[in-house]
Amino acid sequence: MIPRFNYSYSLRDTWDGITGLLFNKKPNTSYLNDLFPGAAIYFVDSARMGIKYALLAFNLKPGAKIGIQPYTCSSMLAAIAAANCRPVFIDINEQLSLDCDDLRRKLTGLDALIITHTFGIPANITQIKQLTGQLPVIEDCAHAFHSWYEGIHAGNFFDAAVFSFGNGKFPSVGGGGLLVINRRKSSERVAGMLGKLKSSGLVRELTFAGRQLVNALIHSRVGESTLYYLLNENFLSNKSQQISDYPTHERQPYRSVGYAMQRQFTELAIMSMKQRENARYLIDRQNSHYKMLANVDDAGNSFAIVLLSHRRNELYNFLRKKGIGAGKHFQHAKSWAMQFGYQHGECPNFEQIVGEILTIPCHYGMISSDLQKIDQCLNEFTQSNNLTR
Structure with a gap:
């Protein structure tokens, strides 16, 4: 995946x-x-x-x-x-x-x-x-x-x-x-x-670093594939529907984050350029079929490609079955907002668009064969469903 x-x-x-x-x-x-x-x-x-x-x-x-x-x-x-x-x-x-x-x-x-x-x-x-x-x-x-x-x-x-x-x-x-x-x-x-917040002790810091290493392995290619086959889509959707609570105990940040950030900072320009190039490649090849959004500013960073489609759910399932980690980003945003006072019809553009948003990966960890696979799979879905923008 x-x-x-x-x-x-x-x-x-x-x-x-x-x-x-x-x-x-x-x-x-x-x-x-x-x-x-x-x-x-x-x-x-x-x-x-x-x-x-x-x-x-x-x-x-x-x-x-x-x-x-x-x-x-x-x-x-x-x-x-x-x-x-x-x-x-x-x-x-x-x-x-x-x-x-x-x-x-x-x-x-x-x-x-x-x-x-x-x-x-x-x-x-x-x-x-x-x-x-x-x-x-x-x-x-x-x-x-x-x-x-x-x-x-x-x-x-x-x-x-x-x-x-x-x-x-x-x-x-x-x-x-x-x-x-x-x-x-x-x-x-x-x-x-x-300045009044309590700092994390050495044990918490070391536990955090170990936990993040494990989390990175879980969300690697092999880990993502394993999760896809072990966990059904309803489980993942229900989990993402939950409100992210504010933490009950506030602390100062983990110092290990600062160490990692300091080292990666020298590589950010290269990583940004890679993500931007990946986004441009897919947008240039698919823009005639789909409405696609991304930050492709010459100096900017493309966090993800957004593809807007009335058939978002079908395309999502198709790509996931093909081993592509597409995502229905903030798909539960309306139900979240309603728990904080949002009223139906208050933001009509949002209500129309939220069900059409699909994110496509373009991160710097991808290789050329990944981009080609995404392009081919999008073409396959387009042709099999006779889609035009």
């Missing part, structure tokens, strides 16, 4: 983590200053934790209204609730990011806004800036490390930004994330709050 995302966590990552912990090395994060000049940068235990603390740093009133698109991970909604705020849902456009017309209609009364660079495709930052003025804004960059907008790295445009380095993200270093604060008063509050 060609894995949908890259879950790489190597023996070298494990070794770097263990030796760093045993010798009590402090991860060097100076390389991040070039990407986020002038910002305060914090490693956090998870992206959802980053969202919560970014909201708390704004010093909002209890029950504050936070604008967010419904096509998002349930962990983002859980983080809003953990910050004692509530979401206001704003529709998405064809690029799967905030629809600026709907944002304009719902802007009055918002206390803050979260914009998402979904699948690494930058939102319309210029127009959002014009609309929001002084409103506090957070960039959800969980898919957008090494994504750029007009030559500037995502995460630099508003008050705060959150990145994820969890399983299957880019880069895949096992867990945690990054909280970027671009506002001095907010950074002082964040530093004070994060």
Whole structure:
């Protein structure tokens, strides 16, 4: 099975983590200053934790209204609730990011806004800036490390930004994330709050490194194939339907994540280029048959290819049977949102598109034969079903 995302966590990552912990090395994060000049940068235990603390740093009133698109991970909604705020849902456009017309209609009364660079495709930052003025804004960059907008790295445009380095993200270093604060008063509050968190001990750190190595093996080609044959689709769908709860115990991030990130940072440009080339190859060959989305900016990172199809479920099953790790990303987003107050018909574009989204792998771990196989299988499905775009 060609894995949908890259879950790489190597023996070298494990070794770097263990030796760093045993010798009590402090991860060097100076390389991040070039990407986020002038910002305060914090490693956090998870992206959802980053969202919560970014909201708390704004010093909002209890029950504050936070604008967010419904096509998002349930962990983002859980983080809003953990910050004692509530979401206001704003529709998405064809690029799967905030629809600026709907944002304009719902802007009055918002206390803050979260914009998402979904699948690494930058939102319309210029127009959002014009609309929001002084409103506090957070960039959800969980898919957008090494994504750029007009030559500037995502995460630099508003008050705060959150990145994820969890399983299957880019880069895949096992867990945690990054909280970027671009506002001095907010950074002082964040530093004070994060400084009070308990650090992980040596045993927890070593257990984490070992667990990530095992997880990478499970999501390797052989591991993914084994899971596909052992677990039925209903089991996987029911599991993904569950809301990602906010953690009951907050901690400082695992230091081993910082070690792995430090080593992989020198390779990011090459990995981004590989993913971008993979995405372009498949889009160029299939664009006449399917509507496909990806960030193919000359310097950017393609987190995944999005294929939009009314026959999404059939195509998903076909590709999985052929050994291709396609995914129905955030397929339960509407039911998640409804548990946080979403009303049917509130975001009509979202409700139409959410059932058509299929992600196709393009990660840097793929080889040329993988791309050829995906291309051939898509052609086979197209021809057997007489499909045209």
